Amino acid sequence: MSNSGPGRIYHRLPVLRAERGLTRQSLADALGVNYQTVGYLERGDYNPSLELALRISEFFQLPIEMIFSRKPFRPLSEELGYLAKSGKQNRQGGAE
């Protein structure tokens, strides 16, 4: 299967929202969108617009590629590198 064409986008919305102990409603308020929209995003019904993605990234104070990616994320917990890494994953530039 090819790799650069369209396809779904992975994200860490649920984790991030959980981390801050927010309800969808309150997150939606903070982002200025409908609470159902947050639901749609979280369960991958569709992707946010770039506009919304930027607002989300501002809200969480994280770079976009920390929240959205065309390749699946590893759990945030692993991202810190406490354990020895076996294989490379999710490296921005790497031609996989």
Place this chain on the structure above:
Amino acid sequence: MSNSGPGRIYHRLPVLRAERGLTRQSLADALGVNYQTVGYLERGDYNPSLELALRISEFFQLPIEMIFSRKPFRPLSEELGYLAKSGKQNRQGGAE
């Protein structure tokens, strides 16, 4: 005027494309979109989807917020800080 709601998105598409000496057609090919779409984006007729924005960022090997922003960019040339800076601009987190 408010600040966190919708609004146009600024970008550096023309500069980046110019830097690499690409035509819209060739950039479009590289991105897998119609060449007119690149035109629409460059002249701000509409914003790319998040999907496309991510592809663009991969293509140019730059983080998204280096290419797209909800606040106007300063010229790339200034971004390097050779000259003394007078005022802060375009700082990600700063509550302006």
Place this chain on the structure above:
DNA sequence: TATAATTGTTGTAGAGGTACAATAAAATGT
């Protein structure tokens, strides 16, 4: 168990993003 709060589902509607075609205008090269 009852009640409220949160999340999921379905449907409708409107705005935005992308492709494609045709044609015009502008820039470039000879």
Place this chain on the structure above:
DNA sequence: ACATTTTATTGTACCTCTACAACAATTATA
């Protein structure tokens, strides 16, 4: 000046994103 390439414009069509409403299911809490 001419031909070719690049960019702009207009119009049509389709699919995605977002809002909103109503209702069901789930989870939390008294």
